[in-house]
Amino acid sequence: MIEVKGVSKAYGGKPVVDNVSLTIREGCVTSFIGPNGAGKSTLLSIISRLLQKDGGEVLIDGRDVAQWKSTELAKKISILKQSNHVNLRLTVRELVSFGRFPYSQGKLTKEDWSKVDEAIAYMDLSDLQHKFLDQLSGGQNQRAFIAMVIAQNTDYILLDEPLNNLDMKHSVQIMKVLRRLTEELGKTIIIVIHDINFASCYSDYIVALKDGRIVKEGPTETIIDSAVLQHIYDMDIPIELINGNRIGVYFK
Amino acid sequence: MKLWMLIAALAIMSVASLFIGVKDISPLDLFSMTTEQWQVMNISRIPRLVSILIAGVGMSIAGLIMQQLSRNKFVSPTTAGTDDSAKLGILVALLLFPAAATMHKMLIAFAFALAGTYVFMKFMDRLKFKDTIFIPLVGLMFGNVINAATTFFAYKNDMIQSITSWLQGSFSSVMSGRYELLYVSLPLLVVAYLYANKFTIAGMGEEFSVNLGLNHRLVVNIGLVIVALVSVVVILTIGTIPFLGLIIPNIVTLYVGDNLRKSLVHTALLGAAFVLACDILGRVIIYPYEVPIGLTVGVIGSVVFLYLLMRRKAYEA
Amino acid sequence: MKLKLTLLAALAAAVIIAFLFVDLPHNWDYALPRRLKKVLAIALTGGAIAYATLIFQTMTNNRILTPNIIGLDSLYMLIQTFVIFAFGVVSLPSTNQNVNFGLTVGIMLLFVGVLYRLIFKREGNNLFFLLLVGLVMGTMFGSMSTFMQVLIDPNDFLIVQGKMFASFNNVNTKLLLLSVIVIAGVALYASRFSKYLDVLSLGKEHAVNLGIPYNFVVKNLLVIVAILIAVSTALVGPIAFLGLLVVNLAYQFMRTYRHRILIPGSMLISIIALVGGQLIVEQVFTFETTVSVIINFIGGAYFLYLLLRESKA
Numbered sequence: 001m002i003e004v005k006g007v008s009k010a011y012g013g014k015p016v017v018d019n020v021s022l023t024i025r026e027g028c029v030t031s032f033i034g035p036n037g038a039g040k041s042t043l044l045s046i047i048s049r050l051l052q053k054d055g056g057e058v059l060i061d062g063r064d065v066a067q068w069k070s071t072e073l074a075k076k077i078s079i080l081k082q083s084n085h086v087n088l089r090l091t092v093r094e095l096v097s098f099g100r101f102p103y104s105q106g107k108l109t110k111e112d113w114s115k116v117d118e119a120i121a122y123m124d125l126s127d128l129q130h131k132f133l134d135q136l137s138g139g140q141n142q143r144a145f146i147a148m149v150i151a152q153n154t155d156y157i158l159l160d161e162p163l164n165n166l167d168m169k170h171s172v173q174i175m176k177v178l179r180r181l182t183e184e185l186g187k188t189i190i191i192v193i194h195d196i197n198f199a200s201c202y203s204d205y206i207v208a209l210k211d212g213r214i215v216k217e218g219p220t221e222t223i224i225d226s227a228v229l230q231h232i233y234d235m236d237i238p239i240e241l242i243n244g245n246r247i248g249v250y251f252k
Numbered sequence: 253m254k255l256w257m258l259i260a261a262l263a264i265m266s267v268a269s270l271f272i273g274v275k276d277i278s279p280l281d282l283f284s285m286t287t288e289q290w291q292v293m294n295i296s297r298i299p300r301l302v303s304i305l306i307a308g309v310g311m312s313i314a315g316l317i318m319q320q321l322s323r324n325k326f327v328s329p330t331t332a333g334t335d336d337s338a339k340l341g342i343l344v345a346l347l348l349f350p351a352a353a354t355m356h357k358m359l360i361a362f363a364f365a366l367a368g369t370y371v372f373m374k375f376m377d378r379l380k381f382k383d384t385i386f387i388p389l390v391g392l393m394f395g396n397v398i399n400a401a402t403t404f405f406a407y408k409n410d411m412i413q414s415i416t417s418w419l420q421g422s423f424s425s426v427m428s429g430r431y432e433l434l435y436v437s438l439p440l441l442v443v444a445y446l447y448a449n450k451f452t453i454a455g456m457g458e459e460f461s462v463n464l465g466l467n468h469r470l471v472v473n474i475g476l477v478i479v480a481l482v483s484v485v486v487i488l489t490i491g492t493i494p495f496l497g498l499i500i501p502n503i504v505t506l507y508v509g510d511n512l513r514k515s516l517v518h519t520a521l522l523g524a525a526f527v528l529a530c531d532i533l534g535r536v537i538i539y540p541y542e543v544p545i546g547l548t549v550g551v552i553g554s555v556v557f558l559y560l561l562m563r564r565k566a567y568e569a
Numbered sequence: 570m571k572l573k574l575t576l577l578a579a580l581a582a583a584v585i586i587a588f589l590f591v592d593l594p595h596n597w598d599y600a601l602p603r604r605l606k607k608v609l610a611i612a613l614t615g616g617a618i619a620y621a622t623l624i625f626q627t628m629t630n631n632r633i634l635t636p637n638i639i640g641l642d643s644l645y646m647l648i649q650t651f652v653i654f655a656f657g658v659v660s661l662p663s664t665n666q667n668v669n670f671g672l673t674v675g676i677m678l679l680f681v682g683v684l685y686r687l688i689f690k691r692e693g694n695n696l697f698f699l700l701l702v703g704l705v706m707g708t709m710f711g712s713m714s715t716f717m718q719v720l721i722d723p724n725d726f727l728i729v730q731g732k733m734f735a736s737f738n739n740v741n742t743k744l745l746l747l748s749v750i751v752i753a754g755v756a757l758y759a760s761r762f763s764k765y766l767d768v769l770s771l772g773k774e775h776a777v778n779l780g781i782p783y784n785f786v787v788k789n790l791l792v793i794v795a796i797l798i799a800v801s802t803a804l805v806g807p808i809a810f811l812g813l814l815v816v817n818l819a820y821q822f823m824r825t826y827r828h829r830i831l832i833p834g835s836m837l838i839s840i841i842a843l844v845g846g847q848l849i850v851e852q853v854f855t856f857e858t859t860v861s862v863i864i865n866f867i868g869g870a871y872f873l874y875l876l877l878r879e880s881k882a
Contacts, residue, residue: 074780088826102780106764397869413726417719550712554705
């Protein structure tokens with residue numbers, strides 16, 4: 001279980017995350033939504049120890065992030081940020097194999113390699129696995145990095161705007177994979193996402209942030225609601241029910 | 253800092269500068285100066301003051317333009333290979349035309365430095381500002397390549413020390429007849445002022461400028477030619493003054509912001525004031541000897557720069 | 570991969586043998602041990618610089634940086650200039666190599682320590698910030714050295730000038746031995762971090778995600794790099810471009826990201842370049858120039874070529 005207790009972070013005196021407390025439900029997809037500058041990505045980075053917090057604590061399975069041994073934590077929780085430019089000439093398979101580092105410390109066993117193959121198959125990358133990353137399109141690249149995170153085989157997977165720069169087809173493809181990861185493998189997934197409709201269709205819980213604070217959190221249908229969204233985004237967003245999904249019509 | 257404060261400080265120091273030196277001249281003598289005192293004023297003190305002002309203004313502006321164009325606060329003209337090309341030029345002048353007059357040697361070195369900077373600009377053109385962090389580093393590398401050639405010949409002819417002393421920034425040898433090359437930079441600075449807005453736009457990037465109907469490459473080239481020429485002229489008459497082009501624009505940005513038209517005047521005045529203050533300090537600190545400007549600015553400048561860096565860090569971290 | 574490494578090893582051996590035996594004078598029992606010592610010094614510094622540069626580039630995720638930019642070269646020159654300026658040519662720190670070596674290494678490590686404390690004291694250790702600060706300090710040291718170099722007697726200056734270039738001609742046996750021990754010890758210590766290097770080259774965020782104790786590793790590696798550069802510079806003098814040249818050549822030739830291969834590869838290339846360069850300096854230029862001038866020239870030109878090639882792509 002991930003518990004966030006009174007976490008704060010400020011840049012140059014300006015609070016970006018302000019005394020946030022939160023419990024993440026296991027085996028679910030949780031989305032962080034909110035306007036630009038709400039502190040979503042910062043909070044995600046703090047939970048995953050990429051960023052130091054100024055105050056508060058983040059407990060993962062009851063133990064503070066700072067108390068975990070980094071290698072052990074890497075078997076529990078993984079994070080993928082949005083810009084994943086790597087300056088190396090790597091093939092997809094080589095990249096994915098890095099996901100096994102926490103287990104193998106660089107010396108991959110047969111079992112490690114079979115996990116790598118599984119992850120590649122899971123992301124439908126088998127045909128591309130010997131291609132170099134710089135030969136791939138943006139969507140394929142993103143899938144390769146997600147495959148690496150899958151190979152890392154952690155209980156908690158954190159993704160910072162995984163749909164950034166992807167077209168509709170690839171966005172749907174990735175969201176479906178995330179759903180499968182929770183449903184088939186019981187993973188707990190947290191994503192930062194801008195499109196409230198993707199959040200609505202694919203997540204179980206939504207945490208809405210604004211100005212570094214949690215405005216509201218709860219099951220998806222309680223957040224995707226005109227009154228709540230009005231409060232978060234300061235704009236009128238009518239909600240329509242389409243094929244059983246709650247869709248915000250905010251285009252006009 | 254207000255503009256009038258800068259102007260006042262500059263004026264006071266300028267007057268003070270005229271009356272500091274081994275030959276005792278006090279402001280009271282002004283209306284009853286002996287011929288000798290007049291000579292000292294005309295041949296040494298006034299040229300010195302003028303060259304300090306021009307060098308201070310020129311190098312700061314050159315740094316500012318360079319930083320605007322590259323959108324990188326840590327780029328300065330001294331990292332464009334200009335220095336090292338000038339050094340090679342001086343060496344060639346000393347080796348091939350040992351009998352030539354100083355002015356001629358200067359012209360030879362000038363041609364070299366310009367050519368070197370132009371070659372570097374060509375390199376940069378190919379790089380298309382792809383990543384601004386590369387530019388100062390490429391410049392350093394480029395300078396090192398030229399430097400290796402210089403060292404090769406200087407080592408063979410035992411001239412490393414004389415080259416070093418020539419390029420050390422110092423105003424002590426400025427005299428009428430030996431600094432007039434500096435005036436070349438005055439029209440360039442006027443052009444810089446006229447183009448100020450365009451540099452700001454060009455700094456936003458090629459696509460941004462094209463969208464606003466600006467000939468991006470032309471503006472960038474004009475900027476770089478100004479930078480190169482001003483630097484060359486200062487290096488050849490005074491020597492290298494490290495950090496000047498780096499710290500002055502950075503300080504000004506802190507209190508005026510990034511609009512070039514606005515910050516240009518501040519940068520020019522602050523640059524002149526800073527060099528003047530350093531020069532006066534260098535002249536009084538071990539009076540009657542003097543510490544060369546290269547050292548005073550080098551030490552004070554790096555301390556100031558480090559302070560700026562730390563401050564910046566405190567904001568960002 | 571194995572083949573390429575073997576090829577490099579063979580080439581390195583060939584260059585070393587050529588260096589030892591070409592034009593060997595008749596009194597070989599005097600000349601050969603001297604040449605052996607020289608070749609050992611070259612191989613040691615070449616290897617250490619290549620290793621340090623490779624680690625440094627991996628840490629900074631940048632192929633065009635060298636550890637020299639944190640100001641160690643300029644500091645070395647400042648120390649050497651200051652010794653002559655303040656104490657004179659005949660003073661103890663100037664004539665006694667042991668004192669000079671100890672002084673230089675000591676001050677350099679002190680400098681790195683101060684720099685390091687200054688920067689890592691604050692949260693969010695930023696390596697590029699450190700580089701910039703180092704660069705600034707380097708320029709400051711440079712202007713101080715220039716000041717003194719202009720003032721000292723031209724005859725004394727020749728001594729300073731001699732220090733500007735890496736020289737393998739007068740390496741002190743005791744110091745060489747000491748350096749071998751220090752560098753071997755550091756390399757041994759560094760080997761416990763070598764498994765992290767591949768992951769570090771992915772960048773900070775991926776490295777942290779994959780469970781690398783990032784701050785700990787980077788701080789340790791930085792100290793390792795500093796010691797290697799300090800010792801090799803104090804032993805023979807500065808060769809700024811060597812590391813950049815050989816590490817990039819190694820990347821180009823070995824075509825891999827695996828440090829297990831890159832480390833020996835770049836070290837071998839470095840040894841080939843330095844020993845070969847020294848051979849050319851001695852046989853072709855008859856000591857009219859120094860190997861560091863040649864390396865800087867070739868290294869710089871190669872570097873510009875790399876940049877231009879990349880900018881076209």
